[in-house]
Amino acid sequence: MNWTANDLDLYMQQQEYIDTALIPLVHIGGGGAMKQSASSAEFLMNLSAFIERQFKGRVVLFPAFSYTDGNDKSRLASEWEASISDMPFKHVFYLTTDPSWSREGIIGDAIWIPSIPLESMDKKLKQSVLEDQVRQIIPVLTARWTSE
Amino acid sequence: MSNTRVSRRQFLNYTLMGVGGFMASGMLMPMIRFAVDPVLEAGAAGDYIPTSQKVSELTEEPVRVDFTYDQVDGWYESEVTGTAWVYREGDKVVALSPVCKHLGCTVNWAGDSEHPNQFFCPCHAGRYEKNGQNVPGTPPTGPLDEFDVKIEDDLLYLGATKPNTLV
Numbered sequence: 497m498n499w500t501a502n503d504l505d506l507y508m509q510q511q512e513y514i515d516t517a518l519i520p521l522v523h524i525g526g527g528g529a530m531k532q533s534a535s536s537a538e539f540l541m542n543l544s545a546f547i548e549r550q551f552k553g554r555v556v557l558f559p560a561f562s563y564t565d566g567n568d569k570s571r572l573a574s575e576w577e578a579s580i581s582d583m584p585f586k587h588v589f590y591l592t593t594d595p596s597w598s599r600e601g602i603i604g605d606a607i608w609i610p611s612i613p614l615e616s617m618d619k620k621l622k623q624s625v626l627e628d629q630v631r632q633i634i635p636v637l638t639a640r641w642t643s644e
Numbered sequence: 645m646s647n648t649r650v651s652r653r654q655f656l657n658y659t660l661m662g663v664g665g666f667m668a669s670g671m672l673m674p675m676i677r678f679a680v681d682p683v684l685e686a687g688a689a690g691d692y693i694p695t696s697q698k699v700s701e702l703t704e705e706p707v708r709v710d711f712t713y714d715q716v717d718g719w720y721e722s723e724v725t726g727t728a729w730v731y732r733e734g735d736k737v738v739a740l741s742p743v744c745k746h747l748g749c750t751v752n753w754a755g756d757s758e759h760p761n762q763f764f765c766p767c768h769a770g771r772y773e774k775n776g777q778n779v780p781g782t783p784p785t786g787p788l789d790e791f792d793v794k795i796e797d798d799l800l801y802l803g804a805t806k807p808n809t810l811v
Binding site for chain 2: 506510514549619
């Protein structure tokens with residue numbers, strides 16, 4: 497499901513099946529890190545759209561949550577967690593290319609994937625690269641689904 | 645010059661009839677065109693999307709075939725990648741849509757090691773037989789959709805989806 501009115505209508509009717517929130521955490525870098533962060537964001541958005549398509553009936557893909565270096569990450573994380581826990585999701589997956597979330601233990605179970613620059617790839621290659629990445633993430637998702 | 649005399653009354657009659665007829669047809673023609681428009685519309689037969697799948701390489705084992713097309717949604721234009729599961733059945737080619745009939749996830753052939761000859765939906769463990777028939781007792785409520793298929797120069801073309809005709 498995407499974060500659109502139509503999809504959320506369906507979500508309201510099928511809450512027992514759609515029990516997972518997927519939140520991409522996108523870092524906005526300043527100065528010399530701008531292009532690098534744009535490339536990571538592009539990769540992350542492509543990847544999460546792919547996961548959404550694969551698991552449309554179980555996952556709600558949230559609009560990307562973006563933050564800058566000036567944000568206090570642990571505050572953001574606790575605010576997010578408090579708001580999400582009000583929503584009827586059984587599982588919340590954070591997806592990010594920024595290793596600091598899980599490394600510093602801010603969101604311990606954030607799924608970190610190394611960013612791959614997609615901008616110079618042609619369509620076919622891009623798709624197969626994304627497919628490979630998704631294939632690695634799927635076991636992580638299914639493991640958490642079956643663990644509860 | 646001919647000798648037949650045309651009276652002023654006749655002349656005016658003819659002229660009025662001619663001009664009136666012309667005006668009436670000018671009004672009626674578009675109306676008739678609108679009324680029969682659905683009949684005149686060219687069939688959407690050009691909507692087949694080419695894939696790179698060679699038909700001669702297909703076997704009875706379903707393979708994934710990807711195809712891309714442009715989609716415009718509001719101002720957001722994107723290139724969408726679609727997928728189909730394609731296999732050969734006798735001399736017929738069958739292309740099934742991978743969209744699960746439950747909540748729209750993507751199903752995979754042999755995605756579950758316990759059921760190697762079925763389509764498997766990873767979201768809620770829905771299963772389908774090879775012909776798209778949903779396995780009773782799993783969440784899906786109907787069989788997988790089927791694509792219209794066209795073969796040209798040994799290449800596979802996929803058309804619109806339609807309800808499954810195999811089950």
